[in-house]
Amino acid sequence: MQTDTRVDVFEEIFIVFLALGTLVGVIVVAYTLYNAYKYRDVGADEDEDLPTLGELPTGGKGGRKLFVSFILSAIIVVSLVVWTYGMLLYVEDGPGDNPGDDAVEIDVEGQAFAWIFEYENGVESTNTMYVPADTPVWVNVTSTDVWHAFGIPEERVKADSIPGEYDLTWFIADLPDGEEEIVYEDGIECFELCGAGHSNMKGDLVVMEPDAFDEWLEEEAAALEEDEEDEDDEEGDA
Ligand SMILES: [Cu+2]
Structure with missing residues (x-):
């Protein structure tokens, strides 16, 4: 479908x-x-029955x-x-259930002056949002400090980014025929004047093949785990 x-x-x-x-x-x-x-005015005949001033029009059916x-x-x-x-x-x-089983959920956090994205498996990225193509992406937007507004004009997305509030919205990103990945540079913007760095509060949107997205997510999760293990080791050594 x-x-x-x-x-x-x-x-x-x-x-x-x-x-x-x-x-x-x-x-x-x-x-x-x-x-x-x-x-149009073709010049009236002298003997024509012209309306006179104050006469009500007739023949309006x-x-x-x-x-x-x-x-x-x-x-x-x-x-x-x-x-x-x-x-x-x-x-x-949104399309179908809200969010459906096939959907991807991403938590978005605005903070002066950056965007933090957290994916379902705990992986995070800053100022670059990775999404699978042709898949409903549900974004849950909030803020850690002041009011921001999260927007991706290319995907007709806009959501409030307000501390203590969660604005849930969705989009489906298309991939042009034959392309495996497309990057919208500065495709993500803040739409609420939020301070001195507001106009630099931009991010890239990376649309990937769903398989490539899953792979990326797993790789990032593995890297995250390794980092944590390293940290544990260091703590153990100390
Ligand atoms: Cu902002």
């Missing part, structure tokens, strides 16, 4: 609004021009055109609202 990414959803919304807006715009302008031409245009507009607007709301609920709730 092909799951929509956030990028897909927002692109779809954009295209539907653009197409409908263009269609309605073309119809309105064309109809206006048509009427402007149809009722009970406002049928007005009624039809109003109903049409209402149908378009209401359908757009309902449809967009549904799409945004999907963006809010």
